[in-house]
Amino acid sequence: MFNRNTLLILVAALAAGLGLWAAQMAFAPGGAPAAGPALDPARLKAVRLFPAPRALPAFALQQSDGTPLTPDELRGRWTVVFLGFTHCPDVCPTTLTEMSQAQKAWDALPAERRPRLLFVSVDPDRDTPEKTGEYAAYFHPDTLAATAPEPALQEFATALGMVYMKVPLEDGDYTMDHSSALVLVDPQGRQAGLIRPPLVPADIAADLALLATEAP
Known part of the structure; x- marks a missing residue:
């Protein structure tokens, strides 16, 4: 999905974003370390928790039903965030198919913790x-x-440490290159970790069920 020049640009952008992320993640406002979930990260197979969760700045996206998606909407349950687009030929449908297997496994959990x-x-x-x-x-x-017009969309992606860019095609059309990792947001609405490809649906399902049960 990435050509060499695009990959170099994305790597540079991601490196810059990670520098900002590292500085913001380590400390909560006031200099105190932010508290993460009371769960041993070694018990998780697919999820990589950050040493300290990172508070997300204000954002506003538009959900498919027309209502706004704000930070408050992501509070109360663990949320996995994936950036993609509907014209994506491979990564997006594959990821959503794999994640649907994890979602089906979560059906057994209480709705308020799912x-x-x-x-x-x-x-x-x-x-x-x-x-x-x-x-x-x-x-x-x-x-x-959800989605949003620019610059709100870019601001949201940057807040999550994710990158994307429009790539012109020879026929005059375009595609989108984007981060393939999944971002984990905790019930307090903070960025708490990552899930990186290759995805193993059973491991993702088990990790999120464990977090939902022991770190709700």
Whole structure:
């Protein structure tokens, strides 16, 4: 999905973002370390928890039903965030298919603790909130879906330490290159960790069920 020049640009952007992330993640406001979940990270197979969760700045996306998606909407349950777009030929449908297997495993959990998947389109020129929602629901009906015009979309992705960019194609069309990792947001609405490919749905399902049960 990435050509060499695009990859270099993304690596540089991600490195810059990680520098900011490292500085912000280590300490909560006032200089005190932010408290993470009271769970031994060694028990997790797919999730990589940060040493300290990172508070997310204010953001506003538009959900598929037309309502705004704000930080308050992500509080109360563990949320997995994935950036993609509906014209994606491979990574996005594969990831959403794999995540749907984890979502089905979470059906047995109480609704108030059940982890959620949030799919955010990074292609607002072609993906309306409604289209984004229809695409996400094809894989699993419980998937949250949202997008936003620029610069709000870029600000949201940057806050999560993620990158994306429009890549022109020879036929005059374009595609989107984007981070393939999944971001984990805790019930306090903070960025708490990452899930990196290759994805193992059973491990993701087990890790999130464990977090939902022991670190709600």
